[in-house]
Amino acid sequence: MFITFWGTGDALGVPRVYCSCGVCEEARNGGENRRYRSLVQLADDAFGTLLIDCGPDWRTGMEAAKLRHIDGMLITHAHFDHIAGLPEYADMCRWLGCKGRVFAMPDVIDEILVRYPWLNAHIEFVPIAGEMKFGGWQASCWKVNHGRNGFAYAFRFTDSASGRSFAYCSDSIDLRGDELDPMREVDVLILGTSFYEEPYPFESRSVYDVKEALELVERLKPGKTYFTHMSHDIDVTRDYGLPAGTAFARTGLTVIV
Structure with a gap:
């Protein structure tokens, strides 16, 4: 599977429209710190193209990837920076004469349809109820603490043949017990x-934050770790002395699992 980062920014992206800090100015001038809202593309011959989340920069990502169609989406939670592209996705489906597919937990679907009640005319919302299968990959979803913002969901994909795995957890803090177990020793x-x-x-x-995450990584022992959902506090051109096997994700980065 190929995982490509279309966006690695937090809810406001980088540059901040109001900000003239060094990171925002570097990003504004076409630098490495330009970050769209967090979204990844999953590509595999067996299931095609899936996206995790659909924020307000979805159209920019589609154009950059030269895609005119996708096979489905998974949604982590119903905050603006993770769902604001869904009306454009629905409009794409309307013009193409197809029905989109979005997989999400039932409470997330309910919240999406409260905000955008017309979407189910062009998108099939599939409630997650247990394990899912995409090609040869088993996918699971579980609730994670999102601090003062309530909760979100995370995903783990495991290849049925090789056992290789990855986990995606973009919005979380202070995870404990069962919230952590699916992320242990993933590739x-x-x-x-x-x-x-x-x-x-x-x-x-x-x-x-990164310092807390590094402590968590020591406990979870993944093969490689990529940090996403970054604000303008983080300068990816700076050497923070991150340990081997950890890195800041960059827009357009592709990882193979």
Whole structure:
């Protein structure tokens, strides 16, 4: 499977429209810190193209990937930066004369349709109820703590033949017990980290910072870890001395599992 990062930014993306910090200016001038809202493309001959999430930069990602059609989506939660592209996806399906497919937990589907009640005319919303199968990959979904923002969901894919696996958890913090178990010893872990070291009170936060995530990685022991969902606090051109096997995801990066 090929995993391509279309977006690696947090809810506001980089550059911030109001900000003139060094990271935002570097991004504004076409630099490596330009970050769209978090979204990854999964591509495999057996199931085609799936996306995880569909934020407001979905159209930009489709154009960059030169895609005119996708085979489905999985949604982590119903926050704006993860679902705001769904009306454009539905419009694409309307013009192509096809029915889109979106897999999500039932409560997430309910929240999406409260905000966009017309979407089910062009999108089939498939409630997740247990294990899913995409080609030779088994996929599972579980709830994770999203701090002051409530909760989100994470996904794990495991290849039935080889046992190779990856987990995607873009929006979480202070995970414990069963929230962590599906991410242990995966070959690739994709984890959200908004700041390098977030200065705000813990009770006001919703996503790990990098220093906390590195401690978590030591416990989970994945093969490789890529950090996503990054704010303008993180400068990917800077050497933070990240340990071997960990890296900041870049727009357009493709990882093979």
